[in-house]
Amino acid sequence: KAGVTQTPRYLIKTRGQQVTLSCSPISGHRSVSWYQQTPGQGLQFLFEYFSETQRNKGNFPGRFSGRQFSNSRSEMNVSTLELGDSALYLCASSLEGGRFEKLFFGSGTQLSVL
Amino acid sequence: DQQVKQNSPSLSVQEGRISILNCDYTNSMFDYFLWYKKYPAEGPTFLISISSIKDKNEDGRFTVFLNKSAKHLSLHIVPSQPGDSAVYFCAARGSGAAGNKLTFGGGTRVLVKP
Numbered sequence: 001k002a003g004v005t006q007t008p009r010y011l012i013k014t015r016g017q018q019v020t021l022s023c024s025p026i027s028g029h030r031s032v033s034w035y036q037q038t039p040g041q042g043l044q045f046l047f048e049y050f051s052e053t054q055r056n057k058g059n060f061p062g063r064f065s066g067r068q069f070s071n072s073r074s075e076m077n078v079s080t081l082e083l084g085d086s087a088l089y090l091c092a093s094s095l096e097g098g099r100f101e102k103l104f105f106g107s108g109t110q111l112s113v114l
Numbered sequence: 115d116q117q118v119k120q121n122s123p124s125l126s127v128q129e130g131r132i133s134i135l136n137c138d139y140t141n142s143m144f145d146y147f148l149w150y151k152k153y154p155a156e157g158p159t160f161l162i163s164i165s166s167i168k169d170k171n172e173d174g175r176f177t178v179f180l181n182k183s184a185k186h187l188s189l190h191i192v193p194s195q196p197g198d199s200a201v202y203f204c205a206a207r208g209s210g211a212a213g214n215k216l217t218f219g220g221g222t223r224v225l226v227k228p
Binding site: 004031033035042043044045056090092094097099100101102103104105106107108110 | 145146148150155156157158159160163165203205207209214215216217218219220221
């Protein structure tokens with residue numbers, strides 16, 4: 001079974017631009033979550049999608065948004081990029097997002113904002 | 115406010131000896147805890163988990179202990195191997211929320227010396 005796939009692997013943008021990251025969950029997984037990892041803040045929850053609906057949201061500004069498609073693939077978008085958005089963005093999937101399910105993570109998209 | 119803390123940013127241990135990683139939490143609503151291992155440029159990989167109804171869970175070389183009254187959990191790796199050198203994150207999930215929202219600690223970098 002293929003794991004969680006994230007594209008692109010690396011991305012360089014400039015301030016003010018916008019970016020879209022893509023995530024394909026493990027086949028059969030319907031819950032997709034996004035996390036941001038930075039050296040100073042560690043791993044922080046962005047949002048979770050299940051059945052094309054946002055089910056949970058972390059404490060990030062509205063510039064961060066996402067969506068999920070009917071095939072469970074998910075995208076996240078960051079508009080008006082700031083230098084502080086430079087981070088590793090990780091996508092994780094699980095079957096249904098049940099309380100005792102473990103999350104499977106992709107390798108991440110490394111975003112650098114110049 | 116960091117709800118999950120890993121107070122030791124790094125740990126160095128000799129091959130064959132025990133590695134003990136600690137994690138403290140403040141939110142009494144957390145009822146499921148997970149440990150993840152992360153190599154550079156890769157996503158976190160699930161290691162072991164424990165629910166709040168247990169105080170110990172074991173899987174091969176990995177054992178997690180939970181002390182609810184102290185709001186403390188620890189991961190023991192015995193015996194430690196050079197391939198265990200990585201960053202380890204503890205994570206917690208709350209009982210009140212549906213879905214996959216994990217709160218992560220800041221991580222502990224483990225170096226196993228041959």
